[in-house]
Amino acid sequence: MRMFLAFRAEVERLLMDALQNTYGDSALSALTAHTAPHELERLLEIDMESEHADISSRIAFSLSKILRENPSKISAEIVKNIEIPENSLVSSVKAVGPYINFYASELFFEKSLREILGGICFHRKGRVIIEHTSANPDGPLHIGHLRNACIGDALARILRHAGYDVETQYYVNDMGKQVAILVSGMKYMKIDEKKKIDHAIAEIYVKANKIIEEDEEKMREVEELMRKYEQGDAETVRKYEEVVEKCLNGIRETLHKLGIYHDRFVWESEFVRSSDVSDVVKALERSGRLIVHGNAVLLKMESVDKDLVIRRSDGTSLYSTRDIAYHRWKSERCDFMIDVLGKDHELVAKQLGEALDILGVKRPEILIFEFVSLPEGSLSTRAGRFISVDELIERAVARAYEEVARRRDDIDEERKRKIANIVGIGAMKYDMVRVSPEKNMVFNIEEAIDIEKKGAPFIQYAHARASSILREAEKRGISDDGVNKNDLKNDLKIEHSSERALLMKLAMFDAVILRACDERKPHIVAKYARELAEVFNQFYRDCAVLSARDDIRSSRLLIVKCVRSVLKTSLNLIGIEAPEEM
Numbered sequence: 001m002r003m004f005l006a007f008r009a010e011v012e013r014l015l016m017d018a019l020q021n022t023y024g025d026s027a028l029s030a031l032t033a034h035t036a037p038h039e040l041e042r043l044l045e046i047d048m049e050s051e052h053a054d055i056s057s058r059i060a061f062s063l064s065k066i067l068r069e070n071p072s073k074i075s076a077e078i079v080k081n082i083e084i085p086e087n088s089l090v091s092s093v094k095a096v097g098p099y100i101n102f103y104a105s106e107l108f109f110e111k112s113l114r115e116i117l118g119g120i121c122f123h124r125k126g127r128v129i130i131e132h133t134s135a136n137p138d139g140p141l142h143i144g145h146l147r148n149a150c151i152g153d154a155l156a157r158i159l160r161h162a163g164y165d166v167e168t169q170y171y172v173n174d175m176g177k178q179v180a181i182l183v184s185g186m187k188y189m190k191i192d193e194k195k196k197i198d199h200a201i202a203e204i205y206v207k208a209n210k211i212i213e214e215d216e217e218k219m220r221e222v223e224e225l226m227r228k229y230e231q232g233d234a235e236t237v238r239k240y241e242e243v244v245e246k247c248l249n250g251i252r253e254t255l256h257k258l259g260i261y262h263d264r265f266v267w268e269s270e271f272v273r274s275s276d277v278s279d280v281v282k283a284l285e286r287s288g289r290l291i292v293h294g295n296a297v298l299l300k301m302e303s304v305d306k307d308l309v310i311r312r313s314d315g316t317s318l319y320s321t322r323d324i325a326y327h328r329w330k331s332e333r334c335d336f337m338i339d340v341l342g343k344d345h346e347l348v349a350k351q352l353g354e355a356l357d358i359l360g361v362k363r364p365e366i367l368i369f370e371f372v373s374l375p376e377g378s379l380s381t382r383a384g385r386f387i388s389v390d391e392l393i394e395r396a397v398a399r400a401y402e403e404v405a406r407r408r409d410d411i412d413e414e415r416k417r418k419i420a421n422i423v424g425i426g427a428m429k430y431d432m433v434r435v436s437p438e439k440n441m442v443f444n445i446e447e448a449i450d451i452e453k454k455g456a457p458f459i460q461y462a463h464a465r466a467s468s469i470l471r472e473a474e475k476r477g478i479s480d481d482g483v484n485k486n487d488l489k490n491d492l493k494i495e496h497s498s499e500r501a502l503l504m505k506l507a508m509f510d511a512v513i514l515r516a517c518d519e520r521k522p523h524i525v526a527k528y529a530r531e532l533a534e535v536f537n538q539f540y541r542d543c544a545v546l547s548a549r550d551d552i553r554s555s556r557l558l559i560v561k562c563v564r565s566v567l568k569t570s571l572n573l574i575g576i577e578a579p580e581e582m
Contacts, residue, residue, distance in 0.1 A: 126335035133260075539559075
């Protein structure tokens with residue numbers, strides 16, 4: 001049983017019973033008239049983040065409009081009719097003005113800790129395909145790709161933790177004009193072997209693109225390469241695959257530094273060679289929605305103003321057609337699919353969705369993220385001005401190393417480097433997911449590394465602090481053996497408000513995971529991890545652990561053990577390592 005969700009469900013039951021007893025069917029009918037049964041939390045106006053209660057309800061405000069009574073009077077009447085049973089997860093309820101405040105019982109805290117110690121399990125069912133990153137194979141990843149990769153990876157981790165069978169995919173755009181430009185450029189330019197392969201390829205791309213823009217003959221050569229590749233010319237295919245695979249190797253290397261791995265790389269060309277693209281075009285022809293514009297073929301759109309080009313005037317397919325074929329293929333292999341896309345893909349995503357509707361294929365869920373920039377401003381790959389993710393990693397780790405070296409002159413160089421790598425990369429990844437995807441963000445390395453800014457280093461430090469307490473306890477021969485973990489009724493001691501606040505924050509973990517999973521928003525986990533670290537630090541300031549008297553020391557050690565476990569899991573869910581020391 002997931003305890004915080006069980007606590008919320010009990011609050012909802014108590015409220016519904018009290019409403020029935022106080023106002024009867026008429027008021028309930030008026031309240032539920034436009035509310036689905038699964039929206040009970042919204043109906044009862046449940047607030048799980050109240051500063052004055054463990055759970056609070058604002059239902060009196062809604063009822064006051066129906067009953068034309070003062071909301072404070074209504075809340076007092078409802079509380080009179082709330083009967084808390086024995087062995088409840090609710091200890092008490094109070095009317096505070098118009099609010100109805102519920103407080104958790106010690107039984108709730110005992111069961112919550114037992115659940116954390118045993119490992120919180122979820123049993124969501126279904127196969128999911130998440131496509132993320134999918135940068136063009138024409139150079140290294142930049143900061144926009146970084147946000148895509150971090151959000152996609154975190155979402156995959158969260159859904160897996162919830163029980164889903166998740167496959168992550170990288171869709172390789174090997175048929176785009178960029179690759180043809182590269183293949184053309186490789187004829188008269190050599191790769192700089194001294195540089196990381198994707199960076200060397202980017203240099204060739206930028207130079208070749210400039211030449212082609214000024215030379216019509218070279219442009220025709222690029223167009224011919226695109227036709228040959230689509231037709232499956234063996235020599236052209238070999239050249240394409242060689243350059244694309246080289247660039248992908250560089251991209252993979254960067255992603256692996258970040259701890260991000262894709263289960264499958266799916267090449268766009270697969271759907272042309274397999275006839276999937278031609279099958280899509282034939283199916284769309286049967287829909288009667290295709291129109292001819294010049295020599296090009298377009299799909300008439302109804303949900304957006306811009307029609308979708310299905311085939312070029314020269315007869316070659318487009319990314320859009322191949323993307324439809326890819327999603328049709330994916331839909332046969334999963335229960336639902338999620339695409340992580342930048343804001344600039346919003347129109348394309350809408351066109352794709354309508355095309356799939358026409359074909360009778362389920363739409364993907366689209367997770368759109370807004371742009372991310374650096375304090376220096378956004379930079380473009382096409383013009384050859386960009387800051388790569390590799391450079392950002394180097395800067396972040398170097399900055400983290402400065403902090404580690406300044407604070408820890410008691411450890412050897414190898415340990416300093418290891419901690420700096422964990423902290424630097426963790427700071428980058430946390431900043432990419434801490435902001436809700438639909439919001440713009442500026443990534444500032446100095447602020448990301450600064451432990452006072454309460455980013456990843458702040459959370460990692462809290463985990464390291466909990467680990468340090470437990471190590472010191474072991475060194476002194478102190479343990480939580482005095483606590484019966486199967487029955488905490490007599491052994492869990494809650495003596496300080498900071499202790500209680502920490503237990504409540506720990507207990508909320510199950511609800512946080514499922515909310516992040518259902519809303520497809522990893523930043524919910526990132527925010528929770530920061531809040532848990534804050535509450536734990538307050539507990540650390542207010543409550544002695546190792547020097548506490550014997551009857552509460554074991555209890556507090558057990559709480560610290562749970563904090564370490566939940567912090568580690570929270571960080572892992574957003575793809576960040578939890579160091580044992582900092």
